[in-house]
Amino acid sequence: MTVAGDVVLQVEDLHKSFGSTEVLKGIDLSVRRGERIAILGSSGSGKSTLLRCMNVLEMPTRGRLILDGEAVGKPAAGGATRYREAELNRLRARVGMVFQQFNLFPHMTALENVMEGPLSVLGRPKAEARRTAQRHLERVGLGGKADAHPARLSGGQQQRVAIARALAMDPEVLLFDEPTSSLDPELVGEVLGVINDLSEDGRTMLLVTHELGFAYHFATRILFLHEGRILEDGPPEQVLKSPREERTRRFLDRFTAFRF
Amino acid sequence: MGYVWDFFAVARNADILLAGLGQTLLLSVCGIAVGVAIGGVLAAMRLSGRRTLSWPALAFTEFYRNTPPLVHFFWFFYGLPMAFGLTLPPFAAALAALGVQSAAFFAEVFRGGILSVETGQWEAGRALGMGRVRLMRRIILPQAARRMAAPFVERSFELVKTTTLAAALAFHETIYSAMVIVTQTYRPLEVYTVVAGLFFVVLFSASQIAEWLEARGRRAGAR
Numbered sequence A: 001m002t003v004a005g006d007v008v009l010q011v012e013d014l015h016k017s018f019g020s021t022e023v024l025k026g027i028d029l030s031v032r033r034g035e036r037i038a039i040l041g042s043s044g045s046g047k048s049t050l051l052r053c054m055n056v057l058e059m060p061t062r063g064r065l066i067l068d069g070e071a072v073g074k075p076a077a078g079g080a081t082r083y084r085e086a087e088l089n090r091l092r093a094r095v096g097m098v099f100q101q102f103n104l105f106p107h108m109t110a111l112e113n114v115m116e117g118p119l120s121v122l123g124r125p126k127a128e129a130r131r132t133a134q135r136h137l138e139r140v141g142l143g144g145k146a147d148a149h150p151a152r153l154s155g156g157q158q159q160r161v162a163i164a165r166a167l168a169m170d171p172e173v174l175l176f177d178e179p180t181s182s183l184d185p186e187l188v189g190e191v192l193g194v195i196n197d198l199s200e201d202g203r204t205m206l207l208v209t210h211e212l213g214f215a216y217h218f219a220t221r222i223l224f225l226h227e228g229r230i231l232e233d234g235p236p237e238q239v240l241k242s243p244r245e246e247r248t249r250r251f252l253d254r255f256t257a258f259r260f
Numbered sequence B: 001m002g003y004v005w006d007f008f009a010v011a012r013n014a015d016i017l018l019a020g021l022g023q024t025l026l027l028s029v030c031g032i033a034v035g036v037a038i039g040g041v042l043a044a045m046r047l048s049g050r051r052t053l054s055w056p057a058l059a060f061t062e063f064y065r066n067t068p069p070l071v072h073f074f075w076f077f078y079g080l081p082m083a084f085g086l087t088l089p090p091f092a093a094a095l096a097a098l099g100v101q102s103a104a105f106f107a108e109v110f111r112g113g114i115l116s117v118e119t120g121q122w123e124a125g126r127a128l129g130m131g132r133v134r135l136m137r138r139i140i141l142p143q144a145a146r147r148m149a150a151p152f153v154e155r156s157f158e159l160v161k162t163t164t165l166a167a168a169l170a171f172h173e174t175i176y177s178a179m180v181i182v183t184q185t186y187r188p189l190e191v192y193t194v195v196a197g198l199f200f201v202v203l204f205s206a207s208q209i210a211e212w213l214e215a216r217g218r219r220a221g222a223r
Protein backbone atom coordinates (compact mmCIF):
# COMPACT_ATOMS: atom_id res chain seq x y z
CA MET A 1 0.00 0.00 0.00
CA THR A 2 1.19 3.46 -0.83
CA VAL A 3 1.27 6.37 1.56
CA ALA A 4 0.61 10.10 1.32
CA GLY A 5 3.36 11.93 -0.46
CA ASP A 6 4.27 9.13 -2.87
CA VAL A 7 4.16 9.91 -6.54
CA VAL A 8 0.82 8.55 -7.65
CA LEU A 9 0.82 9.64 -11.27
CA GLN A 10 3.81 10.59 -13.32
CA VAL A 11 3.77 12.12 -16.78
CA GLU A 12 7.00 11.79 -18.75
CA ASP A 13 7.96 13.80 -21.81
CA LEU A 14 4.35 14.08 -22.94
CA HIS A 15 3.79 15.41 -26.44
CA LYS A 16 0.53 15.75 -28.29
CA SER A 17 0.00 16.93 -31.83
CA PHE A 18 -3.21 17.39 -33.75
CA GLY A 19 -2.14 17.02 -37.37
CA SER A 20 0.91 19.22 -37.73
CA THR A 21 0.22 21.46 -34.72
CA GLU A 22 1.97 20.43 -31.58
CA VAL A 23 -0.28 21.31 -28.67
CA LEU A 24 1.76 19.78 -25.84
CA LYS A 25 5.50 20.20 -26.26
CA GLY A 26 7.03 18.01 -23.63
CA ILE A 27 5.29 17.90 -20.25
CA ASP A 28 6.99 16.34 -17.25
CA LEU A 29 4.89 16.19 -14.14
CA SER A 30 4.91 14.20 -10.94
CA VAL A 31 1.67 14.21 -9.03
CA ARG A 32 2.05 13.23 -5.38
CA ARG A 33 -0.68 11.56 -3.39
CA GLY A 34 -2.93 14.11 -1.76
CA GLU A 35 -1.77 17.00 -3.90
CA ARG A 36 -4.37 19.43 -5.22
CA ILE A 37 -3.01 20.94 -8.38
CA ALA A 38 -4.69 23.87 -10.10
CA ILE A 39 -3.78 24.29 -13.75
CA LEU A 40 -3.96 27.81 -15.12
CA GLY A 41 -3.34 29.14 -18.59
CA SER A 42 -5.01 31.07 -21.34
CA SER A 43 -7.47 29.47 -23.69
CA GLY A 44 -5.75 27.17 -26.17
CA SER A 45 -2.64 26.69 -24.04
CA GLY A 46 -3.29 22.93 -23.87
CA LYS A 47 -4.85 22.53 -20.41
CA SER A 48 -7.71 20.29 -21.51
CA THR A 49 -5.42 18.29 -23.76
CA LEU A 50 -3.05 17.69 -20.86
CA LEU A 51 -5.85 16.41 -18.61
CA ARG A 52 -7.29 14.30 -21.42
CA CYS A 53 -3.90 12.74 -22.08
CA MET A 54 -3.65 11.79 -18.42
CA ASN A 55 -6.54 9.34 -18.79
CA VAL A 56 -5.80 8.78 -22.48
CA LEU A 57 -9.11 10.12 -23.73
CA GLU A 58 -6.61 11.74 -26.05
CA MET A 59 -3.83 9.47 -27.29
CA PRO A 60 -0.47 11.14 -26.56
CA THR A 61 1.82 11.40 -29.56
CA ARG A 62 4.82 10.70 -27.39
CA GLY A 63 5.68 10.10 -23.77
CA ARG A 64 4.39 7.82 -21.08
CA LEU A 65 2.25 7.65 -17.96
CA ILE A 66 3.30 5.94 -14.78
CA LEU A 67 0.51 5.15 -12.33
CA ASP A 68 1.54 3.97 -8.87
CA GLY A 69 5.02 3.20 -10.13
CA GLU A 70 3.82 1.08 -13.03
CA ALA A 71 4.23 2.29 -16.59
CA VAL A 72 0.98 2.12 -18.52
CA GLY A 73 1.23 0.65 -22.02
CA LYS A 74 4.17 -0.59 -24.04
CA PRO A 75 6.84 1.56 -25.65
CA ALA A 76 6.44 1.91 -29.40
CA ALA A 77 8.38 3.56 -32.23
CA GLY A 78 9.24 7.26 -31.91
CA GLY A 79 8.82 7.48 -28.15
CA ALA A 80 5.09 6.79 -28.42
CA THR A 81 3.27 4.35 -26.19
CA ARG A 82 0.82 1.69 -27.27
CA TYR A 83 -2.10 0.87 -25.02
CA ARG A 84 -4.28 -2.20 -24.99
CA GLU A 85 -7.95 -1.53 -24.43
CA ALA A 86 -8.16 -3.45 -21.17
CA GLU A 87 -5.19 -1.54 -19.83
CA LEU A 88 -6.77 1.79 -20.76
CA ASN A 89 -10.00 0.82 -19.05
CA ARG A 90 -8.13 -0.04 -15.88
CA LEU A 91 -6.25 3.26 -15.97
CA ARG A 92 -9.44 5.24 -16.51
CA ALA A 93 -11.22 3.44 -13.70
CA ARG A 94 -8.47 4.73 -11.39
CA VAL A 95 -8.19 8.23 -12.84
CA GLY A 96 -11.58 9.92 -12.72
CA MET A 97 -12.71 12.88 -14.76
CA VAL A 98 -15.28 15.64 -14.40
CA PHE A 99 -16.11 17.45 -17.63
CA GLN A 100 -16.93 21.04 -18.34
CA GLN A 101 -20.20 19.94 -19.99
CA PHE A 102 -21.07 17.44 -17.18
CA ASN A 103 -21.85 14.68 -19.71
CA LEU A 104 -24.33 12.95 -17.45
CA PHE A 105 -26.16 9.99 -18.99
CA PRO A 106 -29.56 11.52 -19.86
CA HIS A 107 -31.43 8.21 -19.94
CA MET A 108 -30.53 7.43 -16.33
CA THR A 109 -31.58 8.99 -13.05
CA ALA A 110 -29.04 10.80 -10.89
CA LEU A 111 -28.67 7.67 -8.77
CA GLU A 112 -28.26 5.40 -11.81
CA ASN A 113 -25.61 7.75 -13.18
CA VAL A 114 -23.62 7.40 -9.98
CA MET A 115 -24.19 3.62 -9.79
CA GLU A 116 -23.15 2.96 -13.36
CA GLY A 117 -19.37 2.86 -12.87
CA PRO A 118 -19.32 0.66 -9.75
CA LEU A 119 -21.98 -1.59 -11.26
CA SER A 120 -20.69 -2.15 -14.76
CA VAL A 121 -16.96 -1.42 -14.42
CA LEU A 122 -16.12 -2.56 -10.88
CA GLY A 123 -18.73 -5.32 -10.91
CA ARG A 124 -20.21 -4.37 -7.55
CA PRO A 125 -23.50 -5.98 -6.51
CA LYS A 126 -26.50 -3.80 -7.26
CA ALA A 127 -27.62 -3.25 -3.69
CA GLU A 128 -24.16 -2.17 -2.63
CA ALA A 129 -23.76 0.11 -5.67
CA ARG A 130 -27.10 1.70 -4.86
CA ARG A 131 -26.17 2.28 -1.24
CA THR A 132 -22.83 3.89 -1.99
CA ALA A 133 -24.31 5.92 -4.84
CA GLN A 134 -26.91 7.33 -2.47
CA ARG A 135 -24.16 8.19 -0.01
CA HIS A 136 -22.18 9.99 -2.71
CA LEU A 137 -25.23 11.95 -3.79
CA GLU A 138 -25.73 13.01 -0.18
CA ARG A 139 -22.10 13.98 -0.06
CA VAL A 140 -22.68 16.49 -2.89
CA GLY A 141 -25.90 17.68 -1.29
CA LEU A 142 -28.28 15.91 -3.68
CA GLY A 143 -29.58 13.02 -1.60
CA GLY A 144 -33.11 14.16 -2.39
CA LYS A 145 -32.59 14.16 -6.16
CA ALA A 146 -31.67 10.49 -6.56
CA ASP A 147 -34.63 9.71 -8.83
CA ALA A 148 -34.43 12.85 -10.96
CA HIS A 149 -33.21 12.62 -14.55
CA PRO A 150 -30.45 15.08 -15.51
CA ALA A 151 -32.87 17.12 -17.66
CA ARG A 152 -34.71 18.02 -14.47
CA LEU A 153 -31.61 19.32 -12.69
CA SER A 154 -29.93 22.72 -12.82
CA GLY A 155 -26.44 22.98 -14.27
CA GLY A 156 -24.93 23.19 -10.82
CA GLN A 157 -26.85 20.10 -9.68
CA GLN A 158 -25.84 18.20 -12.82
CA GLN A 159 -22.20 18.96 -12.20
CA ARG A 160 -22.52 17.82 -8.59
CA VAL A 161 -24.02 14.53 -9.79
CA ALA A 162 -21.11 14.24 -12.23
CA ILE A 163 -18.71 14.72 -9.32
CA ALA A 164 -20.56 12.04 -7.35
CA ARG A 165 -20.35 9.75 -10.37
CA ALA A 166 -16.59 10.20 -10.54
CA LEU A 167 -16.22 9.77 -6.76
CA ALA A 168 -18.19 6.54 -6.80
CA MET A 169 -15.24 4.91 -8.59
CA ASP A 170 -13.04 5.93 -5.66
CA PRO A 171 -10.35 7.12 -8.10
CA GLU A 172 -6.76 7.64 -7.06
CA VAL A 173 -6.62 10.83 -9.08
CA LEU A 174 -9.54 13.04 -9.97
CA LEU A 175 -9.32 15.39 -12.95
CA PHE A 176 -11.57 18.43 -13.28
CA ASP A 177 -11.66 20.26 -16.60
CA GLU A 178 -13.13 23.72 -16.00
CA PRO A 179 -16.01 22.26 -13.98
CA THR A 180 -17.71 25.62 -13.50
CA SER A 181 -17.08 27.26 -16.88
CA SER A 182 -20.43 26.39 -18.39
CA LEU A 183 -22.43 27.36 -15.31
CA ASP A 184 -24.39 30.51 -14.64
CA PRO A 185 -22.39 32.67 -12.23
CA GLU A 186 -24.79 32.13 -9.34
CA LEU A 187 -24.30 28.34 -9.59
CA VAL A 188 -20.50 28.38 -9.56
CA GLY A 189 -20.28 28.62 -5.80
CA GLU A 190 -22.17 25.41 -5.01
CA VAL A 191 -19.92 23.37 -7.28
CA LEU A 192 -16.69 24.90 -6.01
CA GLY A 193 -17.99 24.32 -2.49
CA VAL A 194 -18.40 20.61 -3.21
CA ILE A 195 -14.93 20.37 -4.76
CA ASN A 196 -13.45 22.19 -1.81
CA ASP A 197 -15.10 19.71 0.58
CA LEU A 198 -13.28 16.88 -1.16
CA SER A 199 -9.99 18.29 0.13
CA GLU A 200 -10.83 16.78 3.52
CA ASP A 201 -10.50 13.27 2.08
CA GLY A 202 -6.95 13.96 1.01
CA ARG A 203 -7.92 12.92 -2.50
CA THR A 204 -5.46 13.74 -5.26
CA MET A 205 -7.00 16.26 -7.63
CA LEU A 206 -6.04 18.23 -10.70
CA LEU A 207 -8.25 21.14 -11.56
CA VAL A 208 -8.21 23.30 -14.67
CA THR A 209 -9.88 26.55 -13.73
CA HIS A 210 -10.11 30.25 -14.34
CA GLU A 211 -11.28 30.89 -10.77
CA LEU A 212 -8.01 32.26 -9.44
CA GLY A 213 -9.37 33.04 -5.99
CA PHE A 214 -10.58 29.49 -5.59
CA ALA A 215 -7.32 28.08 -6.93
CA TYR A 216 -5.38 30.13 -4.39
CA HIS A 217 -7.28 28.66 -1.43
CA PHE A 218 -7.91 25.19 -2.75
CA ALA A 219 -4.66 24.18 -4.42
CA THR A 220 -1.49 22.96 -2.79
CA ARG A 221 0.32 23.55 -6.05
CA ILE A 222 -0.26 25.64 -9.14
CA LEU A 223 0.87 25.04 -12.71
CA PHE A 224 0.82 27.69 -15.37
CA LEU A 225 0.63 26.32 -18.89
CA HIS A 226 1.67 28.38 -21.87
CA GLU A 227 1.75 27.15 -25.47
CA GLY A 228 1.98 23.53 -24.43
CA ARG A 229 4.71 23.90 -21.80
CA ILE A 230 4.66 24.23 -18.04
CA LEU A 231 6.01 27.72 -17.40
CA GLU A 232 5.34 27.87 -13.72
CA ASP A 233 5.09 25.21 -11.03
CA GLY A 234 4.95 26.03 -7.36
CA PRO A 235 2.84 26.77 -4.30
CA PRO A 236 -0.11 29.16 -4.86
CA GLU A 237 1.51 31.89 -2.80
CA GLN A 238 4.56 31.92 -5.02
CA VAL A 239 2.98 31.40 -8.46
CA LEU A 240 0.15 33.85 -7.95
CA LYS A 241 1.99 36.53 -6.00
CA SER A 242 5.52 36.40 -7.31
CA PRO A 243 5.56 34.49 -10.60
CA ARG A 244 8.96 33.82 -12.17
CA GLU A 245 7.91 34.47 -15.75
CA GLU A 246 6.79 37.65 -17.43
CA ARG A 247 4.12 35.63 -19.31
CA THR A 248 2.56 34.50 -16.07
CA ARG A 249 2.51 38.03 -14.74
CA ARG A 250 0.73 39.27 -17.85
CA PHE A 251 -1.80 36.43 -17.62
CA LEU A 252 -2.51 37.18 -13.96
CA ASP A 253 -2.78 40.91 -14.61
CA ARG A 254 -5.67 40.31 -16.96
CA PHE A 255 -7.62 38.72 -14.12
CA THR A 256 -6.94 41.48 -11.67
CA ALA A 257 -7.50 44.40 -14.02
CA PHE A 258 -10.80 45.23 -12.37
CA ARG A 259 -10.18 45.25 -8.67
CA PHE A 260 -12.59 47.05 -6.44
CA MET B 1 -70.80 7.76 -69.31
CA GLY B 2 -70.76 6.75 -65.66
CA TYR B 3 -68.65 3.86 -64.46
CA VAL B 4 -70.61 1.31 -62.52
CA TRP B 5 -68.58 0.17 -59.52
CA ASP B 6 -68.91 -3.44 -58.53
CA PHE B 7 -67.08 -4.30 -55.35
CA PHE B 8 -68.98 -7.56 -55.09
CA ALA B 9 -66.51 -8.99 -57.59
CA VAL B 10 -63.78 -8.34 -55.05
CA ALA B 11 -65.80 -9.53 -52.07
CA ARG B 12 -66.34 -12.89 -53.71
CA ASN B 13 -62.58 -13.32 -53.97
CA ALA B 14 -61.75 -11.87 -50.57
CA ASP B 15 -60.15 -15.14 -49.46
CA ILE B 16 -57.55 -14.95 -52.25
CA LEU B 17 -56.78 -11.32 -51.45
CA LEU B 18 -56.49 -11.90 -47.70
CA ALA B 19 -54.23 -14.88 -48.26
CA GLY B 20 -52.07 -12.58 -50.39
CA LEU B 21 -52.05 -9.96 -47.64
CA GLY B 22 -50.93 -12.64 -45.20
CA GLN B 23 -47.99 -13.47 -47.48
CA THR B 24 -47.18 -9.77 -47.78
CA LEU B 25 -47.04 -9.45 -44.00
CA LEU B 26 -44.98 -12.61 -43.67
CA LEU B 27 -42.50 -11.39 -46.28
CA SER B 28 -42.41 -7.98 -44.59
CA VAL B 29 -41.68 -9.31 -41.13
CA CYS B 30 -39.01 -11.72 -42.43
CA GLY B 31 -37.56 -8.95 -44.60
CA ILE B 32 -37.29 -6.59 -41.65
CA ALA B 33 -35.64 -9.31 -39.57
CA VAL B 34 -33.05 -10.10 -42.26
CA GLY B 35 -32.55 -6.40 -43.05
CA VAL B 36 -32.01 -5.51 -39.40
CA ALA B 37 -29.55 -8.36 -38.89
CA ILE B 38 -27.43 -7.59 -41.96
CA GLY B 39 -27.92 -3.83 -41.46
CA GLY B 40 -26.58 -4.12 -37.93
CA VAL B 41 -23.45 -5.85 -39.20
CA LEU B 42 -23.00 -3.24 -41.94
CA ALA B 43 -23.42 -0.38 -39.46
CA ALA B 44 -20.89 -1.97 -37.10
CA MET B 45 -18.45 -2.34 -40.01
CA ARG B 46 -18.87 1.28 -41.02
CA LEU B 47 -18.42 2.50 -37.46
CA SER B 48 -15.43 0.23 -36.76
CA GLY B 49 -12.94 2.88 -37.80
CA ARG B 50 -11.07 0.28 -39.86
CA ARG B 51 -10.93 0.89 -43.56
CA THR B 52 -10.77 -2.77 -44.44
CA LEU B 53 -14.21 -3.09 -42.84
CA SER B 54 -15.81 0.29 -43.41
CA TRP B 55 -15.06 0.61 -47.12
CA PRO B 56 -16.69 -2.63 -48.26
CA ALA B 57 -19.70 -1.79 -46.10
CA LEU B 58 -19.86 1.69 -47.60
CA ALA B 59 -19.60 0.33 -51.15
CA PHE B 60 -22.32 -2.22 -50.44
CA THR B 61 -24.62 0.38 -48.89
CA GLU B 62 -24.14 2.90 -51.68
CA PHE B 63 -24.65 0.26 -54.34
CA TYR B 64 -27.98 -0.89 -52.97
CA ARG B 65 -29.18 2.62 -52.22
CA ASN B 66 -28.56 3.74 -55.77
CA THR B 67 -29.96 0.86 -57.82
CA PRO B 68 -33.63 -0.03 -58.43
CA PRO B 69 -35.03 -2.65 -56.06
CA LEU B 70 -36.73 -4.55 -58.87
CA VAL B 71 -33.30 -5.31 -60.31
CA HIS B 72 -32.29 -6.92 -57.00
CA PHE B 73 -35.41 -9.10 -57.10
CA PHE B 74 -34.62 -10.23 -60.65
CA TRP B 75 -31.02 -10.99 -59.75
CA PHE B 76 -31.92 -13.30 -56.94
CA PHE B 77 -34.69 -14.97 -58.90
CA TYR B 78 -33.42 -15.14 -62.48
CA GLY B 79 -29.73 -14.31 -62.07
CA LEU B 80 -28.62 -16.78 -59.41
CA PRO B 81 -29.77 -19.88 -61.34
CA MET B 82 -27.93 -18.69 -64.46
CA ALA B 83 -24.74 -17.60 -62.74
CA PHE B 84 -24.44 -20.20 -59.99
CA GLY B 85 -27.02 -22.80 -60.84
CA LEU B 86 -28.75 -21.91 -57.59
CA THR B 87 -32.52 -21.81 -57.93
CA LEU B 88 -34.49 -20.11 -55.18
CA PRO B 89 -38.25 -20.40 -54.76
CA PRO B 90 -40.03 -17.03 -55.17
CA PHE B 91 -40.37 -16.42 -51.42
CA ALA B 92 -36.68 -17.05 -50.74
CA ALA B 93 -35.56 -14.96 -53.71
CA ALA B 94 -37.84 -12.10 -52.68
CA LEU B 95 -36.71 -12.34 -49.06
CA ALA B 96 -33.05 -12.34 -50.08
CA ALA B 97 -33.50 -9.31 -52.34
CA LEU B 98 -35.57 -7.46 -49.80
CA GLY B 99 -33.32 -8.32 -46.86
CA VAL B 100 -30.10 -7.36 -48.59
CA GLN B 101 -31.51 -4.19 -50.09
CA SER B 102 -33.20 -2.98 -46.90
CA ALA B 103 -30.05 -3.84 -44.93
CA ALA B 104 -28.37 -0.96 -46.73
CA PHE B 105 -31.09 1.39 -45.53
CA PHE B 106 -31.30 0.00 -42.01
CA ALA B 107 -27.52 0.29 -41.73
CA GLU B 108 -27.83 4.02 -42.39
CA VAL B 109 -30.60 4.32 -39.80
CA PHE B 110 -28.47 2.58 -37.16
CA ARG B 111 -25.35 4.50 -38.06
CA GLY B 112 -27.21 7.81 -38.02
CA GLY B 113 -28.71 7.04 -34.61
CA ILE B 114 -25.39 6.07 -33.09
CA LEU B 115 -23.54 9.04 -34.56
CA SER B 116 -26.23 11.37 -33.22
CA VAL B 117 -25.19 10.57 -29.64
CA GLU B 118 -22.87 13.35 -28.47
CA THR B 119 -19.16 12.60 -28.18
CA GLY B 120 -19.40 13.68 -24.54
CA GLN B 121 -21.43 10.54 -23.82
CA TRP B 122 -18.72 8.29 -25.26
CA GLU B 123 -16.09 10.18 -23.30
CA ALA B 124 -18.03 10.01 -20.05
CA GLY B 125 -18.36 6.25 -20.45
CA ARG B 126 -14.72 5.79 -21.35
CA ALA B 127 -13.64 8.02 -18.48
CA LEU B 128 -15.36 5.59 -16.10
CA GLY B 129 -13.30 2.77 -17.62
CA MET B 130 -16.11 1.16 -19.59
CA GLY B 131 -15.12 -1.22 -22.37
CA ARG B 132 -16.40 -0.87 -25.91
CA VAL B 133 -19.22 -3.40 -25.65
CA ARG B 134 -20.50 -2.22 -22.30
CA LEU B 135 -20.32 1.41 -23.36
CA MET B 136 -22.34 0.61 -26.44
CA ARG B 137 -24.94 -1.40 -24.58
CA ARG B 138 -25.35 0.74 -21.48
CA ILE B 139 -24.79 4.27 -22.74
CA ILE B 140 -24.91 4.67 -26.50
CA LEU B 141 -27.56 2.25 -27.77
CA PRO B 142 -30.29 3.24 -25.29
CA GLN B 143 -29.92 6.85 -26.42
CA ALA B 144 -29.48 6.01 -30.10
CA ALA B 145 -32.52 3.72 -30.08
CA ARG B 146 -34.84 6.61 -29.31
CA ARG B 147 -33.51 8.64 -32.18
CA MET B 148 -33.58 5.67 -34.55
CA ALA B 149 -37.23 4.90 -33.85
CA ALA B 150 -38.83 7.33 -36.30
CA PRO B 151 -36.52 6.65 -39.29
CA PHE B 152 -36.68 2.93 -38.51
CA VAL B 153 -40.47 2.94 -38.79
CA GLU B 154 -40.21 5.00 -41.97
CA ARG B 155 -37.81 2.49 -43.59
CA SER B 156 -39.94 -0.44 -42.47
CA PHE B 157 -42.96 1.07 -44.19
CA GLU B 158 -40.93 1.48 -47.37
CA LEU B 159 -40.01 -2.16 -47.07
CA VAL B 160 -43.63 -3.26 -46.72
CA LYS B 161 -44.48 -1.37 -49.89
CA THR B 162 -41.43 -2.78 -51.67
CA THR B 163 -42.64 -6.35 -51.02
CA THR B 164 -45.17 -5.76 -53.83
CA LEU B 165 -42.27 -6.17 -56.29
CA ALA B 166 -42.27 -9.86 -55.39
CA ALA B 167 -45.36 -10.11 -57.60
CA ALA B 168 -42.91 -9.92 -60.49
CA LEU B 169 -41.46 -13.25 -59.28
CA ALA B 170 -44.94 -14.79 -59.21
CA PHE B 171 -44.85 -14.86 -55.43
CA HIS B 172 -48.43 -14.95 -54.18
CA GLU B 173 -48.49 -11.77 -52.18
CA THR B 174 -51.21 -9.11 -52.29
CA ILE B 175 -50.51 -7.64 -55.75
CA TYR B 176 -50.09 -11.03 -57.36
CA SER B 177 -53.38 -12.16 -55.80
CA ALA B 178 -55.00 -8.98 -57.05
CA MET B 179 -53.77 -9.69 -60.57
CA VAL B 180 -55.24 -13.17 -60.33
CA ILE B 181 -58.61 -11.74 -59.30
CA VAL B 182 -58.45 -9.13 -62.05
CA THR B 183 -57.98 -11.74 -64.76
CA GLN B 184 -61.05 -13.55 -63.45
CA THR B 185 -63.33 -10.57 -62.87
CA TYR B 186 -62.05 -7.82 -65.19
CA ARG B 187 -62.49 -5.38 -62.32
CA PRO B 188 -59.02 -3.78 -61.98
CA LEU B 189 -60.32 -0.48 -60.60
CA GLU B 190 -62.18 -2.11 -57.74
CA VAL B 191 -59.50 -4.68 -57.01
CA TYR B 192 -56.62 -2.20 -56.85
CA THR B 193 -58.70 0.28 -54.87
CA VAL B 194 -59.26 -2.42 -52.28
CA VAL B 195 -55.55 -3.28 -52.36
CA ALA B 196 -54.67 0.37 -51.70
CA GLY B 197 -57.22 0.37 -48.89
CA LEU B 198 -55.71 -2.76 -47.36
CA PHE B 199 -52.19 -1.33 -47.39
CA PHE B 200 -53.47 1.94 -46.01
CA VAL B 201 -55.26 0.26 -43.11
CA VAL B 202 -52.26 -1.92 -42.25
CA LEU B 203 -49.64 0.83 -42.47
CA PHE B 204 -51.78 3.54 -40.92
CA SER B 205 -52.64 1.43 -37.89
CA ALA B 206 -48.99 0.40 -37.60
CA SER B 207 -47.93 4.05 -37.66
CA GLN B 208 -50.47 4.91 -34.96
CA ILE B 209 -49.09 2.15 -32.76
CA ALA B 210 -45.52 3.24 -33.49
CA GLU B 211 -46.34 6.83 -32.58
CA TRP B 212 -47.95 5.75 -29.34
CA LEU B 213 -44.92 3.62 -28.47
CA GLU B 214 -42.57 6.47 -29.30
CA ALA B 215 -44.50 8.93 -27.16
CA ARG B 216 -44.37 6.45 -24.31
CA GLY B 217 -40.62 6.03 -24.79
CA ARG B 218 -40.14 9.80 -24.80
CA ARG B 219 -42.10 10.19 -21.59
CA ALA B 220 -40.09 7.42 -19.96
CA GLY B 221 -36.87 9.14 -21.06
CA ALA B 222 -37.79 12.59 -19.74
CA ARG B 223 -39.14 11.40 -16.43
Ligand SMILES: Nc1ncnc2c1ncn2[C@@H]1O[C@H](COP(=O)(O)OP(=O)(O)O)[C@@H](O)[C@H]1O
Residues within 6 Å of the ligand: A018, A023, A041, A042, A043, A044, A045, A046, A047, A048, A049, A050
Ligand atom coordinates in the same frame (compact mmCIF):
# COMPACT_ATOMS: atom_id res chain seq x y z
N1 LIG C 1 -9.45 17.26 -31.21
C1 LIG C 1 -8.69 18.31 -31.61
N2 LIG C 1 -8.36 18.46 -32.91
C2 LIG C 1 -7.62 19.49 -33.33
N3 LIG C 1 -7.16 20.45 -32.55
C3 LIG C 1 -7.44 20.38 -31.24
C4 LIG C 1 -8.23 19.32 -30.71
N4 LIG C 1 -8.36 19.50 -29.38
C5 LIG C 1 -7.68 20.63 -29.09
N5 LIG C 1 -7.13 21.16 -30.19
C6 LIG C 1 -6.30 22.38 -30.27
O1 LIG C 1 -5.30 22.25 -29.29
C7 LIG C 1 -5.06 23.49 -28.67
C8 LIG C 1 -5.18 23.34 -27.18
O2 LIG C 1 -6.50 23.01 -26.86
P1 LIG C 1 -6.99 22.78 -25.36
O3 LIG C 1 -6.16 21.74 -24.76
O4 LIG C 1 -8.45 22.55 -25.44
O5 LIG C 1 -6.69 24.17 -24.70
P2 LIG C 1 -7.26 24.79 -23.34
O6 LIG C 1 -8.02 23.74 -22.64
O7 LIG C 1 -6.07 25.25 -22.61
O8 LIG C 1 -8.13 25.93 -23.76
C9 LIG C 1 -6.05 24.48 -29.25
O9 LIG C 1 -5.38 25.24 -30.24
C10 LIG C 1 -7.09 23.61 -29.88
O10 LIG C 1 -7.63 24.23 -31.00
Ligand SMILES: [Mg+2]
Residues within 6 Å of the ligand: A047, A048, A049, A178
Ligand atom coordinates in the same frame (compact mmCIF):
# COMPACT_ATOMS: atom_id res chain seq x y z
MG1 LIG D 1 -10.08 23.63 -22.15
